Amino acid sequence: MLRVVRARLGSxxxxxxxxTLLAFVMSHLTPGGPAYSILGPAARPDTVAAxxxxxxxxxxxxxxxxxxxxxxxxxxxxxxxxxxxxxxxxLLSYEANTILLQLVALTASLAxxxxxxxxxxxxxxxRLGRLIGTVELGLFALPSFFVGTLLILWVSMGLGWLPAGxxxxxxxxxxxxxxILSHLALPAATITLFTVPALSRYLAQSVHExxxxxxxxxxxxxxxxxxxxxxxxxxxxxxxxxxxLLGLSLPTIFAGGIVTETVFSYPGLGWLLWxxxxxxxxxxxxxxxLVIGVLTVLGNLLAxxxxxxxxxxxxxx
Amino acid sequence: MTDxxxxxxxxxxxxxxxxxxxxxxxxxxxxLQVRAGGMTALVGESGSGKTVAALAAxxxxxxxxxxxxxxxxxxxxxxxxxxxxxxxxxxxxxMVFQNPLSALNPSAxxxxxxxxxxxxxxxxxxxxxxxxxxxxxxxxxIPDPARRLDDYPHQFSGGQRQRVMIAAAxxxxxxxxxxxxxxxxxxxxxxxxxxxxxxxLQQSHRLGVLFITHDLSIVxxxxxxxxxxxxxxxxxxxxxxxxFAAPRHPxxxxxxxxxxxxxxxxxxxxxGRLPDxxxxxxGCRFAPRCPHHRPPCDDGYPPALGDAVEAACCLFPLAPPVxxxxxxxxxxxxxxxxxxxxxxxLLALERVTVRHPVIGARRRTAPALQExxxxxxxxxxxxxVGESGSGKxxxxxxxxxxxxxDGRILLDGQPVADLPGPERRRARRRIQPVFQDxxxxxxxxxxxxxxLAEPLRLGGLFDRARLDREVAALLAKVGLDPSLAGRWxxxxxxxxxxxxxxxxxxxxxxxxxxxxxxxxxxDVSTQAMLLTLLRDLARSEHVAYxxxxxxxxxxxxxxxxxxxxxxxxxxxxxxxxxLLAHPRHAYSAxxxxxxxxxxxxxxxxxxxPVRLPSPPA
Numbered sequence: 001m002l003r004v005v006r007a008r009l010g011s012x013x014x015x016x017x018x019x020t021l022l023a024f025v026m027s028h029l030t031p032g033g034p035a036y037s038i039l040g041p042a043a044r045p046d047t048v049a050a051x052x053x054x055x056x057x058x059x060x061x062x063x064x065x066x067x068x069x070x071x072x073x074x075x076x077x078x079x080x081x082x083x084x085x086x087x088x089x090x091l092l093s094y095e096a097n098t099i100l101l102q103l104v105a106l107t108a109s110l111a112x113x114x115x116x117x118x119x120x121x122x123x124x125x126x127r128l129g130r131l132i133g134t135v136e137l138g139l140f141a142l143p144s145f146f147v148g149t150l151l152i153l154w155v156s157m158g159l160g161w162l163p164a165g166x167x168x169x170x171x172x173x174x175x176x177x178x179x180i181l182s183h184l185a186l187p188a189a190t191i192t193l194f195t196v197p198a199l200s201r202y203l204a205q206s207v208h209e210x211x212x213x214x215x216x217x218x219x220x221x222x223x224x225x226x227x228x229x230x231x232x233x234x235x236x237x238x239x240x241x242x243x244x245l246l247g248l249s250l251p252t253i254f255a256g257g258i259v260t261e262t263v264f265s266y267p268g269l270g271w272l273l274w275x276x277x278x279x280x281x282x283x284x285x286x287x288x289x290l291v292i293g294v295l296t297v298l299g300n301l302l303a304x305x306x307x308x309x310x311x312x313x314x315x316x317x
Numbered sequence: 318m319t320d321x322x323x324x325x326x327x328x329x330x331x332x333x334x335x336x337x338x339x340x341x342x343x344x345x346x347x348x349l350q351v352r353a354g355g356m357t358a359l360v361g362e363s364g365s366g367k368t369v370a371a372l373a374a375x376x377x378x379x380x381x382x383x384x385x386x387x388x389x390x391x392x393x394x395x396x397x398x399x400x401x402x403x404x405x406x407x408x409x410x411x412m413v414f415q416n417p418l419s420a421l422n423p424s425a426x427x428x429x430x431x432x433x434x435x436x437x438x439x440x441x442x443x444x445x446x447x448x449x450x451x452x453x454x455x456x457x458x459i460p461d462p463a464r465r466l467d468d469y470p471h472q473f474s475g476g477q478r479q480r481v482m483i484a485a486a487x488x489x490x491x492x493x494x495x496x497x498x499x500x501x502x503x504x505x506x507x508x509x510x511x512x513x514x515x516x517x518l519q520q521s522h523r524l525g526v527l528f529i530t531h532d533l534s535i536v537x538x539x540x541x542x543x544x545x546x547x548x549x550x551x552x553x554x555x556x557x558x559x560x561f562a563a564p565r566h567p568x569x570x571x572x573x574x575x576x577x578x579x580x581x582x583x584x585x586x587x588x589g590r591l592p593d594x595x596x597x598x599x600g601c602r603f604a605p606r607c608p609h610h611r612p613p614c615d616d617g618y619p620p621a622l623g624d625a626v627e628a629a630c631c632l633f634p635l636a637p638p639v640x641x642x643x644x645x646x647x648x649x650x651x652x653x654x655x656x657x658x659x660x661x662x663l664l665a666l667e668r669v670t671v672r673h674p675v676i677g678a679r680r681r682t683a684p685a686l687q688e689x690x691x692x693x694x695x696x697x698x699x700x701x702v703g704e705s706g707s708g709k710x711x712x713x714x715x716x717x718x719x720x721x722x723d724g725r726i727l728l729d730g731q732p733v734a735d736l737p738g739p740e741r742r743r744a745r746r747r748i749q750p751v752f753q754d755x756x757x758x759x760x761x762x763x764x765x766x767x768x769l770a771e772p773l774r775l776g777g778l779f780d781r782a783r784l785d786r787e788v789a790a791l792l793a794k795v796g797l798d799p800s801l802a803g804r805w806x807x808x809x810x811x812x813x814x815x816x817x818x819x820x821x822x823x824x825x826x827x828x829x830x831x832x833x834x835x836x837x838x839x840d841v842s843t844q845a846m847l848l849t850l851l852r853d854l855a856r857s858e859h860v861a862y863x864x865x866x867x868x869x870x871x872x873x874x875x876x877x878x879x880x881x882x883x884x885x886x887x888x889x890x891x892x893x894x895x896l897l898a899h900p901r902h903a904y905s906a907x908x909x910x911x912x913x914x915x916x917x918x919x920x921x922x923x924x925x926p927v928r929l930p931s932p933p934a
Binding site: 217 | 405419420422
């Protein structure tokens with residue numbers, strides 16, 4: 001198993017290098033520049049040149065990239081052009097907010113998707129299954145900026161039950177748990193409504209397929225009850241594709257829903273990504289891209305390892 | 318009979334049609350009984366309703382199926398039980414399915430699956446269940462059962478998996494075992510071992526076995542009663558000894574004549590196909606295909622001539638046929654006998670070795686083929702037999718130049734691998750393949766005519782009218798109607814699809830055709846017709862065959878010479894007649910001994926209980 005992990009991480013290093021290079025070149029090619037974000041559109045050319053010189057933006061791009069790599073090799077990600085804070089510390093604090101939000105959303109999604117997916121899979125071609133399928137498709141078709149806006153309109157502005165955003169600082173010593181939860185509720189609900197249909201449809205399809213397999217008939221012929229067949233025989237086999245899907249969505253989970261966090265102005269990594277892209281804050285932007293890349297690699301690896309545990313046929317000996 | 322343990326009475330089943338709400342009758346008034354310690358065989362081709370009968374008895378039919386009649390077990394009618402009671406009863410009737418790999422849960426240990434029935438019905442503790450599983454695995458002949466308990470199905474060989482399935486079915490000491498094609502897909506030697514195991518269990522447990530199969534030859538030596546199904550209806554039933562000596566229904570006779578056996582001169586298939594269950598003929602369902610068909614046959618379903626114990630449903634039951642005893646003829650002159658005089662080999666394999674690369678493996682694995690040397694002459698048929706995993710298909714692929722190999726493969730004395738690109742491609746056209754499953758080897762999105770035109774186009778023929786003519790000629794050559802050119806592969810029967818595959822191979826005008834298990838995906842009746850076609854084509858088209866199969870009888874019917882492959886090596890290669898009469902290697906001898914052979918005149922089964930090599934440890 002260790003050998004597999006090592007081999008996978010080795011090849012991942014190259015992918016990450018290419019990823020950051022692409023992100024670096026593409027962000028630098030966009031017109032404008034951080035100097036204009038700082039000084040505004042009416043900035044004088046000599047001030048712009050001074051700022052560009054200070055950030056090293058007047059160097060050829062390959063030298064800038066090498067400088068960034070050199071920093072990275074020493075464990076530094078640079079500082080934000082806009083706030084002057086070190087990028088590493090910024091990523092950590094925003095990431096903590098995102099993880100809190102996504103954990104709440106993920107727990108809710110898994111619980112709902114699990115029940116819905118099992119029901120949908122078992123009653124696949126029957127009335128209940130078709131009904132669940134229709135609901136799932138409907139939810140799937142709603143983009144999260146739409147759902148988020150609707151929730152703000154109805155729940156916070158209409159009913160006035162929950163705040164629509166404005167959470168500046170989520171550090172626990174500054175907030176009561178009740179306030180944290182009330183701020184998390186709407187964005188978490190938006191993300192949940194977005195993830196549930198995909199997960200549940202995936203699980204349903206997988207359960208339905210497994211229920212048609214010969215070993216299910218064998219278990220029934222031994223006198224196993226439908227419940228036993230579902231939970232003891234089918235589930236473990238049916239979970240494999242779902243685990244793969246979860247592993248693939250790990251980066252979304254940690255990078256945060258960009259749209260959701262922006263709609264609710266929730267100070268997470270997704271919101272930060274959007275802010276730094278608008279402000280052409282290159283060090284922050286590239287830092288986030290790097291984090292997402294690393295998480296993608298780790299997510300895939302984790303999913304494969306869990307699947308290895310679920311499926312005795314794959315052995316990492 | 319007092320010792321009847323399972324009895325089907327007028328069992329009828331209708332299944333919902335695909336997509337529509339209509340019910341399709343698939344089984345019609347089946348009567349059948351299984352006695353304690355006995356084996357009843359239920360024989361029929363695919364679509365005959367034999368599996369449906371077994372599933373109906375166990376109440377495992379898909380939702381929406383309608384059943385009538387009775388299934389008597391232990392004084393109860395199983396069709397009248399509620400689902401909860403039925404679940405309890407299921408452990409007391411064991412069931413074994415075809416393809417043990419998919420019938421076992423891949424992610425549960427063998428021990429858990431074997432003990433499941435015991436845990437469900439006997440309420441034993443975990444430790445007791447483990448002990449029971451060890452006991453059961455030992456009983457069915459799994460070596461070192463205590464150690465294998467926590468292994469998973471993929472760690473067992475095909476034959477062992479079927480033993481595991483049988484062990485699981487025996488968990489609650491059932492009085493009846495329903496075995497649905499338990500030996501299909503297994504090598505002949507392994508299949509015989511499974512049958513021997515069943516026979517042992519019949520005796521030691523007074524177990525009644527209902528054996529469902531399409532292959533008459535496999536039950537010949539073991540069944541004591543037999544029912545033949547055709548299109549959902551029993552056409553003949555009775556004692557097995559009487560049946561094999563004198564089958565009376567034309568379908569039974571045709572089925573027996575269609576199974577290739579050692580020493581058989583003529584094979585006879587059954588032309589035509591099963592009637593559509595929604596458009597059944599008014600009279601005898603076999604009438605449209607029956608060679609002895611007379612007008613009264615169409616008036617109504619023929620009554621059973623006989624009683625519940627012995628009968629044939631035919632107005633004109635046949636006298637027993639003159640047994641086709643051809644031991645002295647043995648072989649019709651082999652197709653390539655004359656050609657073999659010219660010495661230069663068309664194809665020569667010199668010490669061909671193939672290793673399958675294994676990703677991540679540090680040590681090199683045992684080669685799939687080891688230093689195989691063989692020759693093939695013009696117009697000759699070389700048979701390759703061996704068990705699965707022996708390297709048969711690898712050898713076929715090597716000949717087709719689809720694999721990297723060491724050693725040399727010479728075509729007309731020239732090593733094909735050394736030729737420059739264009740010439741190598743031309744040389745490859747001279748060797749064409751036909752694979753096992755025609756449904757997979759034909760592109761489902763290509764009309765049959767286009768599939769046949771492709772090799773012609775590659776050969777440089779582009780004129781539309783000439784292409785159409787050539788395609789029609791190819792179809793006629795393999796005995797198909799030229800109108801089939803406009804159909805999709807999914808719209809024709811398995812036998813027809815395999816003929817198309819043969820026609821496609823011939824389209825490139827090859828000198829060699831590699832037939833990789835060409836008949837094993839086909840029903841018995843179509844199998845015989847394809848083999849006859851192949852033999853005729855060998856003569857008319859002057860092609861040489863390499864025929865790969867695990868069915869020695871089918872190979873020996875076609876081949877001039879046979880090479881026996883075991884563990885990647887040729888252990889024996891000889892003329893067909895010589896190999897069958899005097900096999901030199903112990904493995905060849907075992908293959909010859911277990912292959913079905915022509916019965917002698919008295920109807921005695923020639924292949925009685927066969928001594929088998931002990932199961933591999």
